[in-house]
Structure formats: structure tokens, C-alpha cells
Amino acid sequence: MSGSGGRLNGAINTGIFVLRRLVHVLPTMFLILTVNFFLLQMAPGDAVDVLTGEAGGASPEIVEMLRKEFGLDQSTGMQFLRYVQNVATFNLGYSVGYNGHVAPIILERIPASLLLMFTAIVVALIVGVTFGVISAVWRGRWIDNVINVISIWGFALPLFWLALMLIVAFSLTLRWFPASGMYNVYQGHTGWAFVTDVAYHMVLPVISLSVYYLAIFSRITRSSMIEIFGQDYMRFAKAKGLHPARITLRHGLRNALLPIVTITGLQLGAMLGGSVVIETIFAWPGMGRLAFDAIFRRDLNLLLGILFVSSFLVIIANILTDMIYSALDPRITLK
Amino acid sequence: MTGWPAFRRRFLRNPAGVFGLVVIILMILTALGAGLLFPASPLSITGDPFIWPGQSPAHPLGTDILGRDILAGIVHGARVSLIVGLAATAIAVILGMTLGVCAGYFGGLTDVVIMRLVELFQTMPSLIFTIVVMVSLTPSIPAIVLAIGMTSWPQIARLVRAETLRLRNSEFLLTLKVLGLSDLRIIIRHLFPNVTSIVVVTASIIAAQAILLEAAISFLGLGNPNMISWGSMIGSGKEALRSAWYMAAIPGMAIFVAVLGLSLFGNGLNDALNPQGTHK
Numbered sequence: 001m002s003g004s005g006g007r008l009n010g011a012i013n014t015g016i017f018v019l020r021r022l023v024h025v026l027p028t029m030f031l032i033l034t035v036n037f038f039l040l041q042m043a044p045g046d047a048v049d050v051l052t053g054e055a056g057g058a059s060p061e062i063v064e065m066l067r068k069e070f071g072l073d074q075s076t077g078m079q080f081l082r083y084v085q086n087v088a089t090f091n092l093g094y095s096v097g098y099n100g101h102v103a104p105i106i107l108e109r110i111p112a113s114l115l116l117m118f119t120a121i122v123v124a125l126i127v128g129v130t131f132g133v134i135s136a137v138w139r140g141r142w143i144d145n146v147i148n149v150i151s152i153w154g155f156a157l158p159l160f161w162l163a164l165m166l167i168v169a170f171s172l173t174l175r176w177f178p179a180s181g182m183y184n185v186y187q188g189h190t191g192w193a194f195v196t197d198v199a200y201h202m203v204l205p206v207i208s209l210s211v212y213y214l215a216i217f218s219r220i221t222r223s224s225m226i227e228i229f230g231q232d233y234m235r236f237a238k239a240k241g242l243h244p245a246r247i248t249l250r251h252g253l254r255n256a257l258l259p260i261v262t263i264t265g266l267q268l269g270a271m272l273g274g275s276v277v278i279e280t281i282f283a284w285p286g287m288g289r290l291a292f293d294a295i296f297r298r299d300l301n302l303l304l305g306i307l308f309v310s311s312f313l314v315i316i317a318n319i320l321t322d323m324i325y326s327a328l329d330p331r332i333t334l335k
Numbered sequence: 336m337t338g339w340p341a342f343r344r345r346f347l348r349n350p351a352g353v354f355g356l357v358v359i360i361l362m363i364l365t366a367l368g369a370g371l372l373f374p375a376s377p378l379s380i381t382g383d384p385f386i387w388p389g390q391s392p393a394h395p396l397g398t399d400i401l402g403r404d405i406l407a408g409i410v411h412g413a414r415v416s417l418i419v420g421l422a423a424t425a426i427a428v429i430l431g432m433t434l435g436v437c438a439g440y441f442g443g444l445t446d447v448v449i450m451r452l453v454e455l456f457q458t459m460p461s462l463i464f465t466i467v468v469m470v471s472l473t474p475s476i477p478a479i480v481l482a483i484g485m486t487s488w489p490q491i492a493r494l495v496r497a498e499t500l501r502l503r504n505s506e507f508l509l510t511l512k513v514l515g516l517s518d519l520r521i522i523i524r525h526l527f528p529n530v531t532s533i534v535v536v537t538a539s540i541i542a543a544q545a546i547l548l549e550a551a552i553s554f555l556g557l558g559n560p561n562m563i564s565w566g567s568m569i570g571s572g573k574e575a576l577r578s579a580w581y582m583a584a585i586p587g588m589a590i591f592v593a594v595l596g597l598s599l600f601g602n603g604l605n606d607a608l609n610p611q612g613t614h615k
Binding site: 028043167272281300 | 455460467470551556573576580583584587598599
């Protein structure tokens with residue numbers, strides 16, 4: 001078959017895979033909505049009392065609008081149906097605290113969060129995998145012990161505390177990096193100057209967010225590399241007289257990456273949670289910071305929206321993970 | 336070599352695991368003795384504010400912004416961390432073992448439904464879920480325990496289910512069935528004991544995660560305001576980061592040591608339970 005035909009087939013297969021996965025997650029999304037609705041019902045008072053009262057009172061028009069939106073005059077079952085119907089049309093309700101619809105408020109904050117998390121994952125991957133490979137190659141030597149200690153410590157450090165200590169050291173004392181914000185508002189940078197300014201603001205939050213994942217990645221790389229070193233094909237590569245570095249990287253690392261891809265997908269939820277505290281500390285204008293503001297204003301509807309959107313992001317990430325997995329290992333086809 | 340004496344010998348040979356055990360024992364003693372060591376409420380003001388550690392013998396670890404003793408806070412805070420860590424883990428273990436065994440043993444629709452629930456709680460980011468629970472209920476220790484327990488059980492359920500699936504078609508289990516034992520009896524008397532060892536290792540990791548999660552929730556100001564916790568101490572210390580960083584630093588070290596102890600203890604248990612894995 002011609003190359004373009006194969007590519008087309010591949011694209012169709014991928015498309016079918018994504019569609020099938022999205023259909024498969026529909027029940028999960030439905031369950032998340034059920035949990036959300038249940039939590040809304042658990043809160044003291046009716047939903048509108050919760051949404052308006054705790055947000056510091058709202059005008060009678062808004063109260064009226066909300067009561068209509070939630071259909072509070074109807075039965076619980078009808079309210080639930082209405083809720084599901086609203087969410088299905090991307091209507092996540094109204095935020096009294098922000099005086100606007102929840103969905104656009106959240107969507108506006110997603111890029112900043114994704115930028116932070118993506119950079120943190122990339123940094124954690126590069127450093128963690130390097131650590132893991134070094135550890136596995138020089139197993140039992142001093143460097144392995146040092147890396148093991150780093151990864152065990154990284155696992156136990158509360159990341160919000162690490163963030164504060166980094167601020168004390170590198171921001172307040174040494175004055176190397178800014179402690180808050182995403183860019184310098186007063187200087188109004190554009191183009192490359194803006195990009196470097198954002199990068200400069202990202203240093204401390206990215207380090208704080210990546211340490212935990214760096215620890216996980218380094219540990220997993222180490223153990224899977226050690227397992228792979230004992231495999232027949234590695235002995236074969238050695239017998240062929242290939243250069244040790246080439247064997248380690250081409251034959252070893254490529255296979256060791258598979259479990260890492262799986263873990264990255266599984267850990268994304270934890271990272272979204274971690275970004276709430278990190279964004280709060282560094283005043284990073286993302287979804288996590290929004291969640292903190294919503295806590296402060298007791299804006300339950302906005303929080304439920306954030307829970308829903310972040311769960312959806314985890315699902316998307318897992319689908320992407322599977323696609324990367326099959327790209328790395330040709331034996332696995334997308335099903 | 337099998338049995339308890341051999342296991343104990345293997346565990347005690349591992350210094351990191353023993354260190355973890357010592358940390359856990361010290362933490363339990365601290366939590367139990369908090370009332371004796373510092374009878375006054377740790378939230379009461381006992382001296383001048385902003386006393387640095389080592390400056391005054393009356394306050395070895397100094398005082399915070401309001402003049403509350405930091406050592407008293409650390410000692411009493413151990414209670415909250417320990418209660419939350421233990422109780423949330425207990426919920427996770429009970430739910431995870433029961434649902435995991437049921438999913439693996441009965442299979443079919445039971446399995447499908449339980450695995451859907453596992454997927455649900457593994458999809459929702461646990462910290463964000465816990466935040467939403469804390470905001471919709473009143474912030475209290477039981478609420479935080481419930482929320483953390485609910486997000487942690489899937490880890491146990493998955494392991495237990497896999498182990499049960501492995502045992503389900505073993506001769507040992509088929510014999511029990513032929514003997515006419517009821518499902519409940521097989522599960523409680525024969526399946527649970529067989530999955531305990533993998534559960535114990537995961538439980539220590541879950542306890543560590545629970546302590547970190549509780550600290551983050553209290554740091555964000557969602558904990559019980561009438562109880563001091565390490566997370567809330569860091570939260571209030573944050574306000575004085577510029578002039579008195581020790582207020583945030585000290586409780587953070589307490590969290591670090593506690594979580595480190597639990598995870599080293601878990602690693603030690605794992606190595607002692609699977610001796611062949613360590614000499615690979």
C-alpha cells in the first residue's frame with residue numbers, strides 16, 4: 001500500500017479509537033455529575049442559599065434566576081435531570097462570586113495551568129529519567145545512593161512547603177527569581193521579552209511542582225532499566241558489540257519509557273491538585289488559583305465546575321497517554 | 336525462611352525501615368503525650384510574638400506571629416496528622432479490601448460496577464475533590480477523613496482484585512468451594528488473610544499521602560479552625576515569610592519527617608515481605 005494510504009488508515013484508526021474512548025468515558029462523566037449533584041445537595045440549605053448566601057448575598061434578580069436554573073420548585077429527580085442537561089450543553093451554571101457563567105471563567109484560566117503543568121512534567125521527565133538511568137547504570141555506587149536519597153526525599157516533601165522555602169531562599173534572600181505572578185504587569189513586555197519574562201516567573205513554581213514527579217520518574221526508570229538489563233535482547237545487543245551507551249539508550253531506555261508513560265497519565269490528577277496549592281502560593285493566574293479564590297468566597301458552584309473540568313482533563317490526558325504508548329511500542333495497537 | 340521470626344529478622348536488617356518504624360512510634364507517643372507535655376491549648380498565647388528558635392529557653396522552637404508556642408503546636412499537631420492518617424487509611428483499607436475482593440471473587444456485573452467506581456475516584460483529582468467536600472460540608476476532622484478515605488480506596492481495591500483473580504481459580508479455593516463453604520466464609524476466612532501483606536504495604540503509603548493531603552487542605556485554610564495542625568501552622572507562618580521564615584519551616588519539617596518515616600517503613604515492609612525482590 002502507498003505511504004499516504006497507510007497514513008490515512010492510521011488517522012482513521014486513531015479517530016475511531018478516540019471516539020470509542022470518549023463513548024467509554026461517558027458513564028464515568030455521568031458518575032462525576034452524580035457526585036457533584038450529591039455534594040450540592042449535601043450542603044446546608046437549598047442550592048440557591050448555598051450559592052448566594054455563602055458568596056455574600058446576591059440581588060433578588062440573581063436569586064430568581066438561579067432558582068429557575070436549578071428548578072428548585074421541582075422534585076430532586078427533575079433537578080438532577082436538569083443539571084445533567086445543563087452540563088451536557090456546557091452550561092456549568094452561574095458563579096455568584098464572579099458574577100458570570102462558570103464555564104467561560106474556567107476556560108479562560110486553563111491555558112496558564114496547562115503551561116505550568118506541562119513544563120513541570122517535561123522538566124520532571126528529563127531530570128527524573130536521567131537520574132534513573134544513571135542510577136541503574138551505576139547501581140550500588142555512591143551516585144546511585146545519592147539519587148535514591150533525593151527521590152525518597154522528593155516523595156516526602158510537602159510541595160507547598162518546598163515552594164515557600166524556595167521563595168525564602170531564591171526570591172526574598174537572593175532575589176534571583178520573582179515570587180509571584182506570571183509576568184511583570186508594569187513593564188508591558190511584548191514578543192520575546194514577554195516570553196522570557198514568563199519563563200523567568202515560571203522557574204520557582206515549576207521546580208516546586210516537578211520535584212515530586214521527578215522522584216517518581218527516577219525511581220520507576222531505575223527499576224525498569226535494571227529489569228531490562230537482565231533481558232536476552234540486551235545481552236544480544238552486547239554480544240553484537242554495540243557501544244554500551246547506544247545499548248543503554250536505544251535498547252534499554254526506549255523500553256523503560258513505557259511504564260513512565262503510564263504513570264504520567266495516572267499522576268495527572270495529582271498534579272492538578274498540586275497546582276491548586278502552587279498556583280495559590282505563586283499567584284499564578286490558572287485554574288488552581290481560581291479554585292483557591294472560590295474556596296475563599298465559598299463559591300461552591302465554581303468549585304464543582306473546576307472539579308468537573310479537571311476530571312475531564314484527566315480523561316483526555318489518559319487517552320493521549322494510550323496514544324503515546326502505542327506510538328512507543330508498535331506491538332500495541334489502539335483498541 | 337518463612338513465618339514471623341524470619342520476617343522480623345529481615346525487617347530489622349534494613350536500617351531505613353527501622354528508622355521509619357522509630358519515627359512512627361515517636362509520633363504515636365508524641366500524639367498520646369501531647370496533653371501531658373503541653374496541657375494548655377496550643378492555640379493560646381504564651382509569650383511574645385516573633386521569638387526565634389533558641390532565643391528563649393521557655394520557647395525552644397520560638398513563637399509565631401501571635402505569640403503561640405511553636406513546639407506546643409508541633410506536638411499537638413501530631414495528633415491531627417496521626418488521626419487523619421490512621422482513620423483515612425482505615426476507611427481506604429476497609430472499603431478497598433471489601434470492594435476489591437467482591438470484584439475479583441464474584442466477577443460479572445459486580446466487577447463492572449466496582450471498577451467503574453474505581454475509575455471514577457481515580458479520575459477526580461483527589462485534592463480538588465477533598466476541597467469540594469470540605470466546602471460543601473462543614474470543615475471538620477471527620478469530613479476530611481471521609482474525603483481522603485474515599486479518594487484512596489481504589490489503590491487498595493485494584494491490588495486486592497488482582498490478587499483475588501489470581502487466587503480465584505487456584506486449587507485451594509476450588510477445594511473450599513467443593514467442601515461447601517459459603518462465599519462469605521471463604522472471603523473472610525481465606526481470601527482476606529491472603530491479601531493482607533500487599534495491603535499493609537500500600538496502607539503505609541496511603542497514610543503518608545493522607546498526611547500530605549490533610550496538610551495541604553489545612554494550609555489552604557479549610558481545616559478545623561479550632562484545632563492546630565502542621566498544615567495550618569505553615570499557612571499562618573506564610574504571612575510572616577519575609578521576616579520570620581522559621582514559622583513555616585519548622586512545621587514543614589515535621590510533615591517531612593512523618594511522611595518520610597511512613598514511606599521508609601512501607602519500603603522496609605515490602606522488602607521484608609518479598610525478599611527475592613531486594614537481591615535482584
